Amino acid sequence: MELGDLKKDVSILDLAANYNLKREGKTYRINPCPVCGGSDHFTIYPETNSYSSFSQCCKGGSVIDFLIEVENKTWEEAMQILHNELGQTYEGIKKAPLLDDSRAVNKDIDLTDQIIQWYEEVNKNEDTRMALVNLMKDRKIDFSSVDKHKISVAKFEDGLRIVFPVWSNGKVVNYTARSVGNQASKYKKPSGIAANQFYFNMDI
Known part of the structure; x- marks a missing residue:
């Protein structure tokens, strides 16, 4: 199975x-x-x-x-x-290889507190959570990812954005903030982190 x-x-x-x-x-x-x-x-x-x-x-x-x-x-x-x-016999399924931790070049990067704050703000009431759910549906993204990755919506200087955190070894090391309006820039990332250093779902 x-x-x-x-x-x-x-x-x-x-x-x-x-x-x-x-x-x-x-x-x-x-x-x-x-x-x-x-x-x-x-x-x-x-x-x-x-x-x-x-x-x-x-x-x-x-x-x-x-x-x-x-x-x-x-x-x-x-x-x-x-x-x-499930009443089945386990015949042996091998786990996917572990991540190569050498990809996490900068061990000092930790954006976890900020991500958790945004995530908890969205979940404080049903209206804001449903707004996020609808945004996820519009973009054909599996809703189970919201709680698994702590995806949220946050207000940036140019408006609201969906925030996709990047987890590595139990902490957030990067994020992509996608526009939900008519912002000039479709995507934003935190400064000082190479674009390909960490990526969404790298811990899966």
Whole structure:
């Protein structure tokens, strides 16, 4: 079975059933956080079958990320569990090669706080979140990427832009801010970072 199908068909809520789950609107919170023991930041998103932490104590992601990062399972153990959940036999699926960390040339780059601030602002109410969802739909971008990558909308000096963060080793090292209006420049990036040094989805 393809990895993408496993991520879609196995419910992350089922995997988290042994934790203290509390429903909050369309999401669920786990308290205490299974990673750091803190409160009110470890969130599960049933609509996208994913999880994240507003405190950034963990990277977040799909059901397999949950098993590896939160449950401390190996890749092989996680794959076995996912197949078992679907009543299937695990025949061995190899993980994609790890990233070559040499690509992250500048270890001092860390835009995580700014990205999280923009992301949380968008998620403060349903109207702003739905506005982002609609923008994503207009551009044929999978909505599951919003929470996985902390995609948001932020106000720049020339107007609103969709911000696509670039994650590497658990922190944001770059972003692309795409125009949503009639700005002269379609794309903006933070200054001081080479255009091809980091790119969206490089951590996938």
